[in-house]
Amino acid sequence: MSAQNVLNIIKEKGIEWVDFRFVDLSGRAHHISLPASEVEEETFVNGVAFDGSSIPGFKGIEESDMVMLPDTETVYVDPFTAHPTVVIMCNIYTPDGERYDRDPRSIAQKAEEYLQTAGVGTTAYFAPESEFFIFDEVRYESGQNSSSYFVDSEEAHWNSNRKEEGGNLGFKVKHKGGYVPVGPTDTQQDIRSEMCRLLMEAGLRIERHHHEVATAGQGEINFRFDTLTKTADNLMKYKYIVQNTANSYGKVATFMPKPLFGDNGSGMHVHQSIFNGSEPLFYEKGGYGNLSEMAMNYIGGILYHAxxxxxxTNPSTNSFKRLVPGYEAPVNLAFSKGNRSAAVRIPVAAVTPKGCRIEFRTPDSTANPYLAFAAMLMAGLDGIKKKLDPRALGYGPLDKNIYEMSDEEKGEIRSVPGTLDEALSALEADYEFLTEGGVFTKDFIDNYIGLKRDEAKAVAIRIHPHEYSLYFDL
Structure with a gap:
């Protein structure tokens, strides 16, 4: 779409404001709005200036001037603003016109460019399954003399005996019993349908939605796969619309991986494949799961570098509250057909050659999608380049119920890191696959690790309420 086409849309739809957005290292969106009357073709060439020193992990105050250049292919109408507004995602540049190497969206684009220069294929497709909770109330604090959180949901099993005005109508979602029930147990059919309607109006192709396993309003909406950067753009749009739709209903949606103790957390299972033009490169009839050797090597790269x-892909301290055995959590570094406790699953039901793909189940939605998808592609491409065979490396296939295996058998299965600090240490020791082709830079990785170490330390040094239960009377 040309800049002139965007200007035509602004005029035809009576748009008053143009919202220019970019994404920081953590995956949070930021925006600056310009009056539509001030947006011209030159705006798409010269960009919109902003202060990079106010964005964590970007620039120091002595070099803070930065520019975001709009991508005209990302335009959609914001469904929540009182004044008609269009949203445009942007890439970040330095004032001298250089692509900013800490811009997550730029890194995603460089990963796609590297795929083509590597001679493996032309296009990588991604499809995330991003789960979320819809709560009726959320309260939290973390201070010097107090620390607490509280969440509540009309669906939650703990409210089965709550007295409510007008009477308690029952039909609560049982503990770990929320997978696809009908109403009246599923109270959120209409809100998810409204989310889907708005997502479709914003350009996403919705495939389905449903209630998920956990109590207290866990849901999932699936949208159609696309290329790497476009899928990351779509996920940012998805999270924005899900959270703001919930807000319009007087509720709150969160993509936090583990907001509830003792029930299933929210993951982001990421389906991925590589094509050469219209030819699917991951399909080979008769192979394990009908996968080609290229796909097997891609899995090898994912698991080796996991x-x-x-x-x-799991960049929060809360991520590792989800990555514990017993809650469908994919903590086992193995691959399998249909085994949801393995880190990599190969979907086999109703799969066509073009639909043949691998699913990395470990990630969650605290990940910055541009960085996470780019990193997954780079790990997979490294596996293809080095012909890493996951079978020879001892990653499976694992076609057993892991929960029924003996302790001795389980002991032979490698697991994901147990904490964010452990994962960051692993990244410090194994990052070269990310810097191939200049996709990620060493500067970016060092800066990212430093930011995340600070987050981990901030949690580690604070007093946890459960410590009072364990130690106060000693």
Whole structure:
């Protein structure tokens, strides 16, 4: 789409404001809005200036001037603003016109460029399954003399005996019993359908939505796969619309991996494949799961580099509250057909050659999608380049129920890192696969690790309420 086409849309739809957005290292979106009357073709050439020193991990105050250049292919109408507004995603540049090497969206684009120069294929496709909770109330604090959190949901099993105005109507979602029930147990059919309607109006192709396993309003909406950067753009749009739709209903949506103790957390299972033009490169009839050797090598790269990769795909301290056995959590570094406790699953039901793909189940939605998808592609391409065979490396296939295996058998299965600090240490030791082709830079990785170390330390040094239960009376 040309800049003139965007200007035509602004005029035809009576748009009053143009919202220019970019994404920081953590995956949070930021925006600056310009009156539509001030947006001209030159705006798409010269960009919009902003202060990079106010964005964590970007620039120091002595070199803070930065520019975001809009990508005209990302335009959509914001469904939540009172004044008609269009949203445009941007890439970040330095004032001298150089692509900024800490811009997550730029890194995603460089990963796609590297795929083509590596001679493996032309296009990588990604499709995330991003789960979320919809709560009715959230309260939290972390101070010097107090620390607490509280969440509540009308669906939650702990409210089965709550007295409510008008009477308690029952039909609560049982503990770990929320997978695809119908109403009245599923109270969120209409809100998810409204989310889907708005997502479709914003350009996403929605495939389905449903209630998920956990109690207290866990849901999932699946949208159609696309190329790496476009899928990351779509995921940012998805999270924005899900959270703001919930807000319009007087509720709150969160993509936090483990907001509830003792029930299933929210993951972001990422389906991925590589094509050469219209030819699917991951399909080979008769192979394990009908996968080609290229796909097997891609899996080998994902699993071999998984400890480092997880620093980018599961980049929060809360991520590792989800990555514990017993809650469908994919903590086992193995691959399998249909085994949801393995880190890599090969979907086999109703799969066509073009639909043949691998699913990395470990990630969650605290990941910056541009960085996470780029890192997964780079790990997979390294596996292809080095012909890493996951079978020879001892990653499976694992076609057993892991929960029924003996302790001795389980002991032979490698696991994901247990903490964010462990994952960051793994990234420090294994990052070269990310810097191939200049996709990630060493400067970016060092800066990212420093930011995440600070987050881990901030949690580690604070007093946890459960410590009072354990130690106060000693």
């Amino acid at each position: 400890p480092a990769l997880i620093a980018l």
